[in-house]
Amino acid sequence: MRFQDAAPDARAVVYAGIQADPLVARAAGLLADARLDQRILARAVMNGMTTDPVVWRTMFPGLFGPDRPAGPDRERSEAILDAAVAVAERGELVRQQVRGAIVEAVTELIVRRRGGGTAAANQAIRRERRILFDGVRAEIHPYDVTVETPGASEAIDCKWGARGISADVLHQLDDARTHAADEEEHLAATLVVFDARRSCDVRLERQTAPHEATRLIALETLDDLAR
Amino acid sequence: MEIQPIVSVADAITAASAAYDELAARAEEVEDEWSFVNDLADAWRIRLADVADARGDEPAAIGVAEAVAALSAEARAIDDPHRAIDWLSTFPQVLLIAVGEWP
Numbered sequence: 001m002r003f004q005d006a007a008p009d010a011r012a013v014v015y016a017g018i019q020a021d022p023l024v025a026r027a028a029g030l031l032a033d034a035r036l037d038q039r040i041l042a043r044a045v046m047n048g049m050t051t052d053p054v055v056w057r058t059m060f061p062g063l064f065g066p067d068r069p070a071g072p073d074r075e076r077s078e079a080i081l082d083a084a085v086a087v088a089e090r091g092e093l094v095r096q097q098v099r100g101a102i103v104e105a106v107t108e109l110i111v112r113r114r115g116g117g118t119a120a121a122n123q124a125i126r127r128e129r130r131i132l133f134d135g136v137r138a139e140i141h142p143y144d145v146t147v148e149t150p151g152a153s154e155a156i157d158c159k160w161g162a163r164g165i166s167a168d169v170l171h172q173l174d175d176a177r178t179h180a181a182d183e184e185e186h187l188a189a190t191l192v193v194f195d196a197r198r199s200c201d202v203r204l205e206r207q208t209a210p211h212e213a214t215r216l217i218a219l220e221t222l223d224d225l226a227r
Numbered sequence: 228m229e230i231q232p233i234v235s236v237a238d239a240i241t242a243a244s245a246a247y248d249e250l251a252a253r254a255e256e257v258e259d260e261w262s263f264v265n266d267l268a269d270a271w272r273i274r275l276a277d278v279a280d281a282r283g284d285e286p287a288a289i290g291v292a293e294a295v296a297a298l299s300a301e302a303r304a305i306d307d308p309h310r311a312i313d314w315l316s317t318f319p320q321v322l323l324i325a326v327g328e329w330p
Contacts, residue, residue: 037324044317049304058297061290062324161313162267163260196330198274199316202267220330 001153001185006128006142018097019105019127027083028105030076037062038080039219043194045084046099047160053081096160103158103194104144106222111145111156113226124149131155131187133179139172147188153180154188162199165191170209177213190215192225233292236326237283240275242292243322246299247272247315254315256308264312271319278328287326294325 006012018024031039041060048056057064063077087098108127115121129146132138147154155176157169173189180187191211193200197218204211217225231242251268255261298321305311320330 036329040317040320040324040330044301044321047310047313047317049301055297055301058290058293059301059321060324061288061294062327065288065290067289162316163263163312195316196320198270198330199267202270203263205266206263 001180001183001187002132003126003146003148004130004132004138006130012128015097015101018094019101021098021101023083023086024098024101024105027080027087027102028109030080030083031102031106032109034076034080036220038077039194039222041077042080042084043219045081046087046095046102048088051085051088053085056081056085099160099194100158103160103192106194107156107158107192107225108145110222110225111147114147121149131176131180133176133183136179139176141172143176144192151186152188153186154190156190156192158192159194161195162193162203165193165200165203165207167207167209170207170211170214173214174210188215189213190217190225192217192222193219194222195219197221230292230296233287233295235283235287236285237279239287239291239295239326240279240283240322242295243299243318244272244275246302247318250302250305250311250314250318253305253308254311257312260312264315267312267315271315274330275319275322278323278326282326282328291325295322298322298325 031042041063045056068074087095090098108125111125112122124147126146126148127144128142130138130142143155144158145156155173157173159165169191173191177187177189191214195218197220200216200218233239233242251264254264298318302314302318305314323330
């Protein structure tokens with residue numbers, strides 16, 4: 001089993017520009033340290049219709065109501081709202097790409113908490129990588145995040161919503177895990193979905209593709225990526 | 228934005244249900260996802276009904292009536308059925324947070 005940079009095709013070049021957008025890093029940094037209700041706020045705003053912050057503050061009285069005093073927590077909610085509105089104000093196609101890039105960037109940030117953020121641990125965490133196995137045709141789509149630590153490797157795919165869980169995604173993750181096992185290597189397969197576990201479970205119930213050995217990280221359990 | 232009188236947690240869930248039903252109807256326009264849409268909506272309706280059963284008599288907190296009105300208006304503004312599918316999951320999460328529940 002070996003890891004390899006994805007080929008820089010046209011899609012990858014365009015998407016790299018999206019990933020490098022400063023808004024992606026700003027939103028991801030805020031969401032990596034956010035609570036569940038703040039992450040739900042971001043999810044709603046980034047796929048909402050209105051970009052009026054007053055409406056969103058009204059919709060989340062627990063974050064912005066009179067019972068929520070001024071202070072760091074309120075400031076974080078305001079910063080998340082501001083970033084999410086900036087995403088929503090992009091055109092529809094761009095906002096979809098930006099949202100996806102944010103979920104990937106949040107995932108990477110939280111995964112980097114493993115191992116205390118040492119240089120060696122950091123170097124093992126990569127983006128947009130393929131995994132190659134002897135005698136197996138390479139998958140077209142690279143993995144969003146990989147952990148390339150011998151004996152504790154992991155392939156991570158990220159999705160914005162439960163609807164993104166498809167047979168193709170589940171097969172690719174499970175195939176990678178089983179091909180690694182064939183080579184007597186350990187490879188964990190993880191699917192990160194920026195949506196509620198309940199919605200993911202509904203989607204998974206409809207899937208016949210193998211997923212029992214794939215770890216599902218939903219919105220409620222994002223912080224588990226640090227372990 | 229119409230703000231309905233909401234006294235209890237059960238009132239909040241009931242007031243939001245009409246907009247959620249309309250959202251589900253819009254999402255059903257994606258024919259390939261019809262079964263998923265209905266399973267998804269049913270799963271969240273069950274969760275909301277469980278909360279209404281457990282905490283329905285509790286008074287709604289300050290701001291919940293306005294939150295439900297804003298949430299319902301936002302859902303009704305969605306005209307894209309694909310976005311409506313995504314909001315079938317988002318809507319109940321926002322509502323549950325508003326009434327003090329984790330989804």
